[in-house]
Amino acid sequence: MIRRYDFGIPFPTEAVVLDLTPNPEPLPHFTKKGTKLNLFLKLERDTVVYGLGESNRGLNKRGYLYESFCSDTSTHTPDIFSMYGAHNFLLISGKNTFGVFIDCPEKITFDIGYSDYDDLKISGESTDYTIYIIEEDNLRSIIRSFRTLIGESYIPPKWGFGYQQSRWGYSKESEFYDIADQYQNLDIPLESIYMDIDYMEAYKDFTVDPSRFPNFKTMVSDLRSRGIRLVPIIDAGVKIEEGYSVYEEGVEHGYFCEDETGKPFVAAVWPGRVHFPDFINPAARKWFGEKYKILTDCGIDGFWNDMNEPAIFYSEEGLEETFSYLDSIRDTNIGIKESFGMREAIENLSNNPKDYDRFYHNHNGERIVHRKLHNLYGYMMTRAASEGLHSIQEDKRFLLFSRASYIGMHRYGGIWTGDNSSWWEHLLLNIKMMPSLNMCGFLYSGADLGGFGCDTTYDLMIRWLQFGLFTPLMRNHSAISTREQELYQFSSTGYFSKLLKFRYRLLPYLYSEFIKAVKCHDMFFLPLSFEYEHDSLSRSVEDQLLIGESLMSAPVYTQNAAGRYVYLPESMLMVKFDSRLERTCEILEKGHHFIELSLEEFVLFIKRNKFLMLAPEANNTDSLDCTSFEIIGYSDQTDVLSYDFYDDDGISSKVDLSTMLQVQISKKDSVWKLSNQIPQIKITKIDIMEASVY
Numbered sequence: 001m002i003r004r005y006d007f008g009i010p011f012p013t014e015a016v017v018l019d020l021t022p023n024p025e026p027l028p029h030f031t032k033k034g035t036k037l038n039l040f041l042k043l044e045r046d047t048v049v050y051g052l053g054e055s056n057r058g059l060n061k062r063g064y065l066y067e068s069f070c071s072d073t074s075t076h077t078p079d080i081f082s083m084y085g086a087h088n089f090l091l092i093s094g095k096n097t098f099g100v101f102i103d104c105p106e107k108i109t110f111d112i113g114y115s116d117y118d119d120l121k122i123s124g125e126s127t128d129y130t131i132y133i134i135e136e137d138n139l140r141s142i143i144r145s146f147r148t149l150i151g152e153s154y155i156p157p158k159w160g161f162g163y164q165q166s167r168w169g170y171s172k173e174s175e176f177y178d179i180a181d182q183y184q185n186l187d188i189p190l191e192s193i194y195m196d197i198d199y200m201e202a203y204k205d206f207t208v209d210p211s212r213f214p215n216f217k218t219m220v221s222d223l224r225s226r227g228i229r230l231v232p233i234i235d236a237g238v239k240i241e242e243g244y245s246v247y248e249e250g251v252e253h254g255y256f257c258e259d260e261t262g263k264p265f266v267a268a269v270w271p272g273r274v275h276f277p278d279f280i281n282p283a284a285r286k287w288f289g290e291k292y293k294i295l296t297d298c299g300i301d302g303f304w305n306d307m308n309e310p311a312i313f314y315s316e317e318g319l320e321e322t323f324s325y326l327d328s329i330r331d332t333n334i335g336i337k338e339s340f341g342m343r344e345a346i347e348n349l350s351n352n353p354k355d356y357d358r359f360y361h362n363h364n365g366e367r368i369v370h371r372k373l374h375n376l377y378g379y380m381m382t383r384a385a386s387e388g389l390h391s392i393q394e395d396k397r398f399l400l401f402s403r404a405s406y407i408g409m410h411r412y413g414g415i416w417t418g419d420n421s422s423w424w425e426h427l428l429l430n431i432k433m434m435p436s437l438n439m440c441g442f443l444y445s446g447a448d449l450g451g452f453g454c455d456t457t458y459d460l461m462i463r464w465l466q467f468g469l470f471t472p473l474m475r476n477h478s479a480i481s482t483r484e485q486e487l488y489q490f491s492s493t494g495y496f497s498k499l500l501k502f503r504y505r506l507l508p509y510l511y512s513e514f515i516k517a518v519k520c521h522d523m524f525f526l527p528l529s530f531e532y533e534h535d536s537l538s539r540s541v542e543d544q545l546l547i548g549e550s551l552m553s554a555p556v557y558t559q560n561a562a563g564r565y566v567y568l569p570e571s572m573l574m575v576k577f578d579s580r581l582e583r584t585c586e587i588l589e590k591g592h593h594f595i596e597l598s599l600e601e602f603v604l605f606i607k608r609n610k611f612l613m614l615a616p617e618a619n620n621t622d623s624l625d626c627t628s629f630e631i632i633g634y635s636d637q638t639d640v641l642s643y644d645f646y647d648d649d650g651i652s653s654k655v656d657l658s659t660m661l662q663v664q665i666s667k668k669d670s671v672w673k674l675s676n677q678i679p680q681i682k683i684t685k686i687d688i689m690e691a692s693v694y
C-alpha cells in the first residue's frame, strides 16, 4: 500500500509515475512539527534503516548524518554528508517496517541516529513537498511497491555490460588506437573506450577537436569494426564563445539559466566561463537533447553526463568577493587569521552553495531560484539526453549514465558513483552502495574500478575487478596524472585476460537477472536480509550481496588478505576460481566459514536448488554466444531444477519478458539432463552438486 501526503505546493518533480490522490489524514509513523520539513521518529535499538541510494557509510545508515544535496565531492572521506545523487528514500526495518520517500528537490538532512542514536530526524527548509509512505508484508515487497511508484528503470544496451576502459586524459586519435591494440594484442577483452573532456575543442560540448581527431568518423567506425565502441562525456556547462552555435542558439532562445537581472548566468567550469542550460524548461531540454545527434551521426551510441550537480569552479560574484577580500588584506600585516582567510576564500570559490542562490530557472514562465530545484539538475540533463536520443532513434537503446541524479532519473539513465579514490575503503563502499542504489531504482550502476583519484596498486586492481565482475557497469576509470591503470600496465596480463573473459561467461546471467529486475521492479543486488528476513545474523552482513536469484558474492576487500570470513544463512555451493579461472566446488553448511583466497582467487556462491548458466568465453559482446551454456548448480533433495532465462538482441528498445525461456534440468538414472526442448539454446555440460553426496 502506498499513501501520498502533500504539504504546501510541491514542485512537479516527476519522480513518480503513479497519480495517487493525496491523503487528507495526518502523516502516519512520524511526528511532524511546523510547516517546514521536520519529521521525527523514535527508533528501536535493533531498527535497521536502509536506503539513501548514493550515500556514504554503511548499508544500514544508522548512526550518521546524511544530506541530500547533489554535490561535486571530490574526496569521499567518511566524514562527508552528501555525494552526487539525492535519493530521499528510506526503508525502516524494525517493529514498524515501512518505506518513506520525500519528494522535494531542495536540500534535506537525514539525521539517522547521529544526534541521538535512538532518534531519526528528517529536516529541511522547504515548506513544499510530498511524502509517500509504503507498507507491505516484507522488505522486498516494499521495494517492489516503491519502484512501481517511481516507474521502470533504464535499460542499457547489452554491450553496456561489457568491460569498459576509461581515463581522464586520452586526448588524441593515436591513443585510442593504442589502447585498442594493447588490449587486443594481449587478448584482454574490451568493449569500449571512454572519451573524457580532452576530446573536445576547448571543452565545448558537442565538438570534437579536429586537430587531435582529424578523422573522427573513421576512427569510430574502425574501432567499431574491431568490436570497440567510443563513449564521449558531455558536461553541463556551455562555453561562452561568439560563433559557437550551442552558445549562440542558447542565448537567442533564452535556454540558459538567468541571473537576478534576467541575463544568462555566468559560472566557470572546464571551458572557463559558461552558461548553464535550463534543463527545467522543456524547450531547453528538447534543444539540448537533440544536440547529441551531432555525435550519434558520427557513429556514437553511448554517453556519460558529467558536472551536472551542477559543479561550479567559480561565479563572477564569487570571484568578486574573493578578490575584494584579498585586496582588503593586501597591505596589512597578514597574520594567522588572514592567512587562513585567504585559503578559505580560494576554497570557497568552487561549489559554493551561495552560487545556487544566484541563478534562476524558468518553469512555465515562473522564475524559480536554483536552490529550490537544485537536486533536479542532473536528472533533467539526463532526461534531456534520453529524450533526445530517443527522438533520434526510437527503437534503439543507447548507453547513458550521469553523475548527479535524483529519484526519477533512474527511468532515463544509470549513474556511476563519481570520483572515488584508489583506496581499499572505497572498494568496500562500492559493495555497500550497490543495493542501496537498487532500492532507489538505479540498477545500471558501478564505481570507477581500480579507483579514480590517487595511484592504484596491483592487488587493489585485482580485488576490485573480482567484485566488478558482477556490477552492471564494469568500467575502469582513473584521473589524469594518477598511475596508469589500463590492465596492460600491470605484469599479470594473462590473469586479467582470463578474469575478463569470465565476465563474458557470466554476462548472459547478469543480463537476464538485470532485465528481470527492471521488469519486476525488483533488485539486482540484494542485502542478505532481504531474502533471509527471519535470519537475524543476516541483518548485519554488509559485505556479501545476493545477485539475482541464484548467486551470492563475497568479495575480498582488504589489503594482504589470505581469504575472508563468509556467513551463510543456509547451505550453499561454494565455487572457487583459481588464477587460471578453473573452479573447485564444495557444498558448505549454514554458518560462518573462513575461505582461503590468494590474490588471484575469488569465490562465488550458488544458492540451494539454483543453478548458473555460463556462456563460452568471449572478448566482447559482438562475439559473445548467448545460445550455448554450461550449467553449474546445487541440488538439495530435488531432482528438478529450473531457471527463467531472459535474452534478446541487446539493442532494440522493446524488452519483453514474454520471450523468457524456462530452462529445466532433471535427474534420471543419476544423470542430469535438460528436460524440456529449447531450440534456442544448447546445453553443453551440466555440473550439479548434490547435498546427499556431501
Ligand code: MIG
Residues within 6 Å of the ligand: 167, 168, 196, 197, 233, 306, 307, 403, 418, 419, 477, 478, 479
Ligand atoms: O572536475 O572530466 O567525475 O569522472 O574524469 C573533474 C574529468 C571533471 C569529473 C568526473 C570524472 C572525470 C573528470 N570530471
